[in-house]
Amino acid sequence: MNQIWIIAKRELNSFFDSLLAYIMIIAFLGFTGFFTWLYGRGDVFFRAEASMDAFFGVAYWTLFFFIPALTMKLVAEEKSSGTLELILTKPVSDWQFVSGKFLSILLLILISLVLTLPYYITISSIGPIDHGAVWTGYLGTILMSAAYISIGIFASSLSSNQIVSFLLALFIGIFFHLLFSMIAQSFSGLLGDVLDWLSISSHYQSVVRGVVDSKDIIFFISIVVLGLFGAEAVLVRRNLSDN
Amino acid sequence: MDIVVENITKRYGQQRAVDNVSFQVKTGEILGFLGPNGAGKSTTMKAITCYLSPNEGDIKVGGVSIHDNPETIKMNIGYLPESNPLYTDMPVIDYLKFIAELHGIEKSKTKDRIREMVDICGLEGEKHKKIAELSKGYRQRVGLAQALIHDPQVLVLDEPTTGLDPNQIIEIRELIRKIGKEKTVLLSSHILAEVEATCDRILIINKGKIVADGTAGDLRKKAQGREILKVGIENGNFNEVFKALQGINTVEIVDFISKSGNTFEVQSKVGESSKRAVFQTCVDNGWFLTELTPTETKLEDIFRELTAN
Numbered sequence: 317m318n319q320i321w322i323i324a325k326r327e328l329n330s331f332f333d334s335l336l337a338y339i340m341i342i343a344f345l346g347f348t349g350f351f352t353w354l355y356g357r358g359d360v361f362f363r364a365e366a367s368m369d370a371f372f373g374v375a376y377w378t379l380f381f382f383i384p385a386l387t388m389k390l391v392a393e394e395k396s397s398g399t400l401e402l403i404l405t406k407p408v409s410d411w412q413f414v415s416g417k418f419l420s421i422l423l424l425i426l427i428s429l430v431l432t433l434p435y436y437i438t439i440s441s442i443g444p445i446d447h448g449a450v451w452t453g454y455l456g457t458i459l460m461s462a463a464y465i466s467i468g469i470f471a472s473s474l475s476s477n478q479i480v481s482f483l484l485a486l487f488i489g490i491f492f493h494l495l496f497s498m499i500a501q502s503f504s505g506l507l508g509d510v511l512d513w514l515s516i517s518s519h520y521q522s523v524v525r526g527v528v529d530s531k532d533i534i535f536f537i538s539i540v541v542l543g544l545f546g547a548e549a550v551l552v553r554r555n556l557s558d559n
Numbered sequence: 560m561d562i563v564v565e566n567i568t569k570r571y572g573q574q575r576a577v578d579n580v581s582f583q584v585k586t587g588e589i590l591g592f593l594g595p596n597g598a599g600k601s602t603t604m605k606a607i608t609c610y611l612s613p614n615e616g617d618i619k620v621g622g623v624s625i626h627d628n629p630e631t632i633k634m635n636i637g638y639l640p641e642s643n644p645l646y647t648d649m650p651v652i653d654y655l656k657f658i659a660e661l662h663g664i665e666k667s668k669t670k671d672r673i674r675e676m677v678d679i680c681g682l683e684g685e686k687h688k689k690i691a692e693l694s695k696g697y698r699q700r701v702g703l704a705q706a707l708i709h710d711p712q713v714l715v716l717d718e719p720t721t722g723l724d725p726n727q728i729i730e731i732r733e734l735i736r737k738i739g740k741e742k743t744v745l746l747s748s749h750i751l752a753e754v755e756a757t758c759d760r761i762l763i764i765n766k767g768k769i770v771a772d773g774t775a776g777d778l779r780k781k782a783q784g785r786e787i788l789k790v791g792i793e794n795g796n797f798n799e800v801f802k803a804l805q806g807i808n809t810v811e812i813v814d815f816i817s818k819s820g821n822t823f824e825v826q827s828k829v830g831e832s833s834k835r836a837v838f839q840t841c842v843d844n845g846w847f848l849t850e851l852t853p854t855e856t857k858l859e860d861i862f863r864e865l866t867a868n
Contacts (some may be wrong), residue, residue: 343736398640401605404609406633418678
C-alpha cells in the first residue's frame with residue numbers, strides 16, 4: 317500500500333508541477349459552471365428548481381473526454397522514456413505501479429469534484445434541494461470516473477505513444493458510455509439485457525437517480541479491476557518470448 | 560551477497576539474446592561485463608534486476624531466486640539502467656527522495672542519505688535544478704546516486720561512465736572501486752580500458768554467449784601464449800646477429816623489423832622466455848644491446864579476436 321501511495325503522490329505532484337492539473341481543473345469548473353448556471357437552456361434558472369441534475373449531466377460528458385487526456389501519459393510516457401525499467405527494478409510490483417497510477421488520477425478527480433461543492437452550497441441556498449440525490453450523484457460520478465481511469469490506464473499500457481493511448485481510451489470508452497446502451501435498444505431478450513448491463517450510462521443513471529444498488533457498485537468495481545488487471549497483464553507481457 | 564547466474568536463456572522471437580549463460584559474482588568482487596553492442600549484456604543485467612525474466616534458467620542473488628522472490632532481490636540491488644532513464648520533470652532532491660521512499664528508507668535517515676549521495680556524486684551545485692536542465696554528465700551522476708541511495712549489497716551498472724568527461728570518469732571509477740571492496744558489483748562496458756582499470760575479473764560476451772572469463776592478466780596470457788620480444792642490437796653484422804638469435808634454443812622464430820636499425824622481433828617457444836639468453840648472446844659476442852622490450856598483446860586484440868567473425 318505504501319508503494320502505491322508513493323507512486324500516486326509523485327504522479328499527482330508532477331500533474332501540479334506541469335500545470336496540467338490546474339488547466340484540467342479550471343476547464344472542468346468552467347465547463348460545468350457554464351452549463352449549470354449560464355447556458356440558458358437546461359441550466360438551474362431555466363429549470364427553476366434547486367437540483368444538481370444539470371451539473372451531473374455536464375460532468376458525465378466532460379469527464380468522459382478529460383479522463384483519457386489525463387491517463388494517456390501514465391504508462392505510455394514511462395515506456396517511451398525508459399523510466400518503466402527504472403521504477404519496476406525498484407521494490408515495486410507491476411500491480412503496485414498500475415494501482416498507484418490509478419490512485420493519482422482518482423485523487424485529481426476527487427479534488428476537482430470537491431471544488432464543485434460551492435455549486436451545491438449555492439443551489440441549496442436558492443431552494444429546497446434533494447440532498448440525497450446530490451450525494452448519490454457525486455458517488456455515481458466518482459464511480460464512473462474510476463471506471464474510465466482504469467480503461468484509460470489499460471489503453472495507455474498498450475502503446476508508447478500518448479496520442480494513440482488517448483484515442484484508444486476514447487474508443488473503448490465510447491462503447492461503455494454510449495454505444496452499448498444504444499445498441500441494446502435495438503435488441504430484445506438476453507443480448508439486449510447483456511448490452512444494457514455493460515453500459516456505464518445505465519448504471520450511472522440509476523446511481524445518480526438516487527438508487528444505490530450493490531449491483532451497480534459491483535459493476536463499476538469490476539470495470540476498475542478488469543482494466544487494472546489488463547494493464548498489469550500488458551506489462552507482464554514483456555516477459556513472454558515472442559514479444 | 561553473491562550473484563549466481565545459472566544457464567539463462569532469453570529469446571526475443573527467434574533470436575537468442577542470451578544463450579545458456581552461467582557465471583558467478585562473489586561478494587567484494589567487481590566483475591566487468593564486456594561485449595560489442597547487442598551482445599546480450601543489457602539483457603542479462605535486466606534479468607538480474609528482475610525486469611525481464613529469462614525463458615530458461617535461474618538467477619540467485621544472495622541465495623534468493625528471481626522466480627521466487629523478486630521484491631527481496633530488488634531491495635538489495637542498486638541498478639543503473641543503460642540509457643539512464645530519469646523523471647526529468649523532477650528536481651534532483653525530490654527525485655532522490657522519491658527513490659529513497661520507494662526503498663523504504665526511514666524518514667529520519669532519508670535526509671542524511673540524500674546529503675551523502677549529493678556529496679559523493681558531486682551534485683551540490685545542481686541539487687535544486689530540474690533533472691531536465693542537467694547536462695548528460697550530471698544526469699549520469701543522478702543515476703548513480705539513485706542506484707546507491709539505499710546502500711545496496713549488489714550494484715548493477717550498465718555502462719556507468721557514458722557521457723562523462725575524463726575527470727568525472729576517473730572519479731566514478733574510484734567510487735566504484737571503493738564500493739566494490741565490500742559489495743558485489745557487476746558493470747558493463749564496451750570500453751576495454753575502463754573494465755581493465757576498474758574490474759577484478761572480466762567476462763566477455765558475444766552473440767549471447769560467454770567467450771572469455773578471467774582477470775585481465777589471464778586473458779592476456781591465454782591469447783598470447785608465447786613471449787614476443789623486440790630486440791635492438793648494434794655493433795654486430797646483421798646476418799651474424801640474425802643467425803645467433805635463431806641459434807638460441809628457446810627461440811622459435813626471428814623476424815627483422817628494420818635492417819638499418821638492426822631491430823628484430825624474437826618469438827619464443829610456448830611457455831619459454833628468451834630474455835636472458837638474448838642478453839647472454841650479446842655479452843658473449845660483444846654486441847651492444849639497445850632494446851629489449853616485451854611486446855604485450857593488447858586486450859583490444861583479444862577482444863577483437865574473440866568477438867569478430
